[in-house]
Amino acid sequence: xxxxxxxxxxxxxxxxxxxxxxxxxxxxxxxxxxxxxxxxxxxxxxxxxxxxxxxxxxxxxxxxxxxxxxxxxxxxxxxxxxxxxxxxxxxxxxxxxxxxxxxxxxxxxxxxxxxxxxxxxxxxxxxxxxxxxxxxxxxxxxxxxxxxxxxxxxxxxxxxxxxxxxxxxxxxxxxxxxxxxxxxxxxxxxxxxxxxxxxxxxxxxxxxxxxxxxxxxxxxxxxxxxxxxxxxxxxxxxxxxxxxxxxxxxxxxxxxxxxxxxxxxxxxxxxxxxxxxxxxxxxxxxxxxxxxxxxxxxxxxxxxxxxxxxxxxxxxxx
Numbered sequence: 001x002x003x004x005x006x007x008x009x010x011x012x013x014x015x016x017x018x019x020x021x022x023x024x025x026x027x028x029x030x031x032x033x034x035x036x037x038x039x040x041x042x043x044x045x046x047x048x049x050x051x052x053x054x055x056x057x058x059x060x061x062x063x064x065x066x067x068x069x070x071x072x073x074x075x076x077x078x079x080x081x082x083x084x085x086x087x088x089x090x091x092x093x094x095x096x097x098x099x100x101x102x103x104x105x106x107x108x109x110x111x112x113x114x115x116x117x118x119x120x121x122x123x124x125x126x127x128x129x130x131x132x133x134x135x136x137x138x139x140x141x142x143x144x145x146x147x148x149x150x151x152x153x154x155x156x157x158x159x160x161x162x163x164x165x166x167x168x169x170x171x172x173x174x175x176x177x178x179x180x181x182x183x184x185x186x187x188x189x190x191x192x193x194x195x196x197x198x199x200x201x202x203x204x205x206x207x208x209x210x211x212x213x214x215x216x217x218x219x220x221x222x223x224x225x226x227x228x229x230x231x232x233x234x235x236x237x238x239x240x241x242x243x244x245x246x247x248x249x250x251x252x253x254x255x256x257x258x259x260x261x262x263x264x265x266x267x268x269x270x271x272x273x274x275x276x277x278x279x280x281x282x283x284x285x286x287x288x289x290x291x292x293x294x295x296x297x298x299x300x301x302x303x304x305x306x307x308x309x310x311x312x313x314x315x316x317x318x
Contacts, residue, residue: 001043001297004278006083007179007206009152011121013046013083015272016297017208018290019283020049024064025057026231027285032068033075038287040081042294048182048208048281050087050126051111062092063114070116085122085208086111087156087182089129099129101140108149124154124182128162138166138175145176154180154208160195167203178205180278185209187218187248187267187313188240197276206278212271213264213282214240220249220263244315251312255305261295268296270309 003012018039023032039047053065066086073079088107091097096107111120123144125137141153155163155178163181170177181200183192189211200207213219217240221230225241228234252263259266264282271280284290301309 005206006122006152006154006208006278008204009122009179011083011152013279014044014297015279016044016268016294017046017048017085017279017281018044019210019281020047020065020069021053022065022283022285023049023053023068024060025054029068029071031286033072034287035284035290036069036072037076038290039294040076040078042291044294044297045081046083046085046208046279048085048210050090050124051092051107051114052087052090052126055092063110066111066114070114074116079117083121084115084117085124085154086115086120087124087126089126098132099125099137100132101136104137104140104144108144112149119148120150122152122154122180123150124156124180125158125178127157128155128159134166134169135173135175138170138177139173142176152176152179154178154182156182156210158183158196160199163196163205164199180206180208182208182210182281184211185271185274185277185280186212186214187252187270187309188214188245190313197274200276205276207274207276208278209271209280212280213267217245218248218252218263218267220252223249244313248309248312251308255301255309258305259299259301261299262292264293265296265299266301266305266309268293269299269301270306272296273301273306 001014004015049065052062054060055062088104089099144150153176167177185192215236217237222237252266256263256266268280271277282293
């Protein structure tokens with residue numbers, strides 16, 4: 001399988017990243033283990049999670065996804081086969097938020113403990129923190145890399161202006177720099193193509209996109225208002241049920257038929273061709289569902305198909 005680089009970190013990853021947001025939310029531990037087993041069995045290696053997954057579930061306090069992954073790593077004894085990515089910065093409780101040096105040090109130790117590992121391959125700022133000087137955040141990350149607790153850092157939900165500023169600070173002070181960017185990016189939502197994507201391409205930053213399937217809309221599962229009740233994520237799909245959304249689904253259906261595949265696999269295959277994209281992130285609620293998503297890796301879309309898909313969602317760039 002082709003491996004792509006996480007920016008200039010020297011870390012090679014599969015062109016598909018498994019999203020861990022569903023672990024401890026819509027998928028229990030036993031099902032999570034099955035999905036993780038299938039993912040590694042396929043030859044892929046990049047698993048993305050966050051400390052805040054899944055605080056939004058009643059009874060959860062955060063860290064549930066990391067805890068499940070940590071138990072799986074310990075039981076399978078396969079840490080060497082995994083590139084582990086997690087995040088810090090979103091609200092985890094009173095006083096537990098942001099990118100201050102003190103909080104990052106506390107949060108990384110908590111994540112290491114839950115993940116039952118000595119190091120994190122990619123540690124990402126989950127949100128920008130305008131209240132903390134970037135120098136403080138980046139110097140802390142640099143120290144953690146020197147201490148062997150993390151290998152590389154990434155940013156998520158940053159504007160192009162703030163990402164560019166951080167790169168300038170890293171260069172000026174010889175701090176670690178953000179090697180990856182994790183933004184929302186899919187056939188429907190292509191706003192990053194205006195400024196973030198060109199910046200990443202110019203600076204050699206790898207994009208690991210979330211919402212790769214637009215909360216499941218691009219699977220073709222949701223086509224009418226009546227379909228929104230099919231899952232707990234259905235409410236978040238209503239925004240896509242417009243003319244452009246239907247045009248995108250029609251294009252996906254056409255290309256999926258041509259390649260004897262599914263809309264979801266085609267949507268991911270399209271993302272894998274985009275400039276600076278290292279790996280789109282997608283989650284699965286079963287091993288069977290994951291197998292379908294993984295078919296995207298072996299699909300090589302021709303020029304006609306790429307054009308059809310890109311034109312269907314072109315208005316979302318504006």
